Amino acid sequence: MLLEMHCHTAEHSACSRVSAVELVRKVHVKRLQGVVLTDHHYLWQEADLAELRRQAGVPPDFVILSGQETNVPVFGDVLIYGAPVTIPRGTPLTVVRQEFPDLVVVWAHPYRNGREPTDELLRSPLLNGVEIFNSNHTVQENSQGLQDWRRLQLVATSGTDTHAASYAATYPTVFDQPIRTIRELVQAVRSGQCRPYLKEVSHREASKVIEVTIGNEKPDRTQEKIIVRTPPNDTAWSAAERAYHIMTAISERGFDQGMFRVPQPIQKNADSGTILEQGLTGESLFDRLVAASTDEAQKYLRLCAQWLARLHLQRLRITSPEEFLREETRRLTVDLNRFTDSDPPYRNKITGIVRAVQAAEQDLMVRDQESWIQGHGDYQSQNIIIGRDGAGGEAGFYLGAIDFERSQVMPPAFDVGWFLAQARSQFDNYPALSGGLVEETFLDAYVKGAAAMVTDDFWRQVELFRARANVSIAGFLVKMGMAGSPELWRILVESERALTYVG
Numbered sequence: 001m002l003l004e005m006h007c008h009t010a011e012h013s014a015c016s017r018v019s020a021v022e023l024v025r026k027v028h029v030k031r032l033q034g035v036v037l038t039d040h041h042y043l044w045q046e047a048d049l050a051e052l053r054r055q056a057g058v059p060p061d062f063v064i065l066s067g068q069e070t071n072v073p074v075f076g077d078v079l080i081y082g083a084p085v086t087i088p089r090g091t092p093l094t095v096v097r098q099e100f101p102d103l104v105v106v107w108a109h110p111y112r113n114g115r116e117p118t119d120e121l122l123r124s125p126l127l128n129g130v131e132i133f134n135s136n137h138t139v140q141e142n143s144q145g146l147q148d149w150r151r152l153q154l155v156a157t158s159g160t161d162t163h164a165a166s167y168a169a170t171y172p173t174v175f176d177q178p179i180r181t182i183r184e185l186v187q188a189v190r191s192g193q194c195r196p197y198l199k200e201v202s203h204r205e206a207s208k209v210i211e212v213t214i215g216n217e218k219p220d221r222t223q224e225k226i227i228v229r230t231p232p233n234d235t236a237w238s239a240a241e242r243a244y245h246i247m248t249a250i251s252e253r254g255f256d257q258g259m260f261r262v263p264q265p266i267q268k269n270a271d272s273g274t275i276l277e278q279g280l281t282g283e284s285l286f287d288r289l290v291a292a293s294t295d296e297a298q299k300y301l302r303l304c305a306q307w308l309a310r311l312h313l314q315r316l317r318i319t320s321p322e323e324f325l326r327e328e329t330r331r332l333t334v335d336l337n338r339f340t341d342s343d344p345p346y347r348n349k350i351t352g353i354v355r356a357v358q359a360a361e362q363d364l365m366v367r368d369q370e371s372w373i374q375g376h377g378d379y380q381s382q383n384i385i386i387g388r389d390g391a392g393g394e395a396g397f398y399l400g401a402i403d404f405e406r407s408q409v410m411p412p413a414f415d416v417g418w419f420l421a422q423a424r425s426q427f428d429n430y431p432a433l434s435g436g437l438v439e440e441t442f443l444d445a446y447v448k449g450a451a452a453m454v455t456d457d458f459w460r461q462v463e464l465f466r467a468r469a470n471v472s473i474a475g476f477l478v479k480m481g482m483a484g485s486p487e488l489w490r491i492l493v494e495s496e497r498a499l500t501y502v503g
Contacts, residue, residue, distance in 0.1 A: 006159025034063025225279025282387025309449030377406030417465025
């Protein structure tokens with residue numbers, strides 16, 4: 001059962017801009033099962049709640065209860081549920097407990113404004129729970145609440161702290177049993193039968209990468225996300241730490257907000273072996289494109305190319321060019337071994353392609369290293385997110401890229417050729433996208449956005465890295481048992497054609 005546990009009405013909280021009727025209706029529309037009003041230093045009476053229900057017109061099974069928010073010494077703001085009267089501001093919690101031993105007290109937004117509550121306070125016997133998620137917390141503060149909750153095994157709630165209708169019901173609390181009265185709510189909190197509403201999805205089990213989505217399901221997909229990485233060994237930790245460092249440097253160059261973004265770094269803790277970053281909310285470019293009109297697809301592709309052009313024009317060099325060639329040699333060897341080990345019918349063809357790619361990359365290393373920049377390394381539609389801030393509208397629209405594990409100092413053409421090759425395979429079964437729409441739109445926007453990167457040799461390099469990306473795609477098909485497929489033959493033929501431009 002989902003309840004909104006922290007909200008304020010315009011009738012009884014001067015800071016709120018939403019009426020009680022509108023608030024109740026909004027929470028009901030968001031598919032929660034109830035709301036607990038927590039106005040500042042005010043407790044709604046049962047008769048008033050009954051009249052509110054009548055005016056709001058919600059079903060009889062929709063729960064409407066009242067608690068209150070008050071300010072106390074030491075803790076600041078707390079949420080009180082189950083008190084029969086309004087608690088005056090400034091009353092010490094010890095006094096509240098003595099007068100009303102059957103109520104529950106939840107510490108409201110304890111991390112707000114950068115506060116760092118001690119373990120002693122979080123575990124205080126004066127509290128029955130801690131509100132770890134709140135709209136007045138930043139992503140960093142909500143992530144700290146998540147960590148403390150798990151580390152200390154606290155009884156925790158979440159609350160939207162609603163003061164306007166637009167974001168009502170964003171952070172509900174889930175209860176393990178039906179709640180009909182304030183007394184049942186008190187008993188559930190006391191027994192720990194509640195928790196913040198969130199979803200966890202394991203994206204890479206072997207690498208221990210979990211995506212935590214906070215808040216209620218919403219069709220606009222603006223839920224807050226936190227990516228939790230707990231690398232299982234030293235090698236994996238080094239790779240994750242490296243990606244975190246690169247992402248931080250890119251974020252600091254203007255990719256932290258606005259139209260073009262990367263996930264925001266939150267915390268890196270070597271002692272606990274945990275890396276946290278803010279997830280980008282929205283849909284992948286792939287999902288958007290396959291459902292888009294032609295005009296929409298062109299818009300997304302132009303933005304995608306502009307993001308890449310903006311990254312390249314930063315001319316960052318965080319890692320080393322030597323690492324690029326070393327890693328390329330290793331990855332191409334892995335792909336080649338997949339063909340050698342499985343003995344597919346096209347082994348000689350792929351061997352020739354790999355050797356040609358390796359030779360061309362070695363040549364670039366010798367004669368063109370100075371123009372290399374920090375690239376993404378795996379720039380393709382599944383790693384590009386289209387999202388919005390807030391409930392909608394163009395103002396909050398953004399495009400971001402994720403997964404920087406393969407980011408290296410490389411020729412700018414690498415990202416371009418990689419994107420084109422991946423798009424050719426990903427959209428082959430979508431007629432509206434499998435023609436020239438994707439390539440022509442993307443290249444036109446990239447060239448306009450990064451004209452300074454387009455040297456005389458640029459197009460030759462794009463074809464080289466188109467062939468290079470096809471090697472990895474072919475290796476993946478072999479791994480998936482598709483060594484004899486027509487798709488694999490197409491990829492190899494197109495790779496050879498691309499390499500004819502390389503010379």
